[in-house]
Amino acid sequence: MFLLTTGNTMLIIWFSIIIVAGVIEASTMDLSSIWFSAGALVSFIIALIWPTSVAVQIIVFIVVSSLLLLEIRPLFKGYLQKNDIKTNSDKLVGKIAICTKAFKADDRGEVKIDGKIWTAVSHENISLNDKVEVLSIDGVKLVVRKSE
Secondary structure: OOOOOOOHHHHHHHHHHHHHHHHHHHHHOOOOHHHHHHHHHHHHHHHHHHOOHHHHHHHHHHHHHHHHHHHHHHHHHHOOOOOOOOOHHHOOOOEEEEEOOOOOOOOOEEEEEEEEEEEEEOOOOEEOOOOEEEEEEOOOOOOOEEEO
């Protein structure tokens, strides 16, 4: 007959947390729940070795899960999210263009850069033939400002 003790109960709880957090992680792929599985695994091992110390198991779970979540998750997130698609137009950022169609602040105009005409937007009024610096690319528009 199986006797339910504090040690056995904690083993069941830690094992359940490992499984539930693993299933949540598998369904979200957000790298947030897996660290709780790891913390529960360490606490599960401690429960096997030292079954009567529930407080130690809980503290270890909190510390290990928190450290992994706060320190390791950002490293993995950065590694896994290398999906920024670089295009040839990225090289335009920082370059100087010439305004070919004047435009007012927060309106659209046109600039010429590397022999091509681009739609441009700015938070400033841009006059015809003004030199502008490309700050970024927003979809198919260049975000520009007047160049000094």
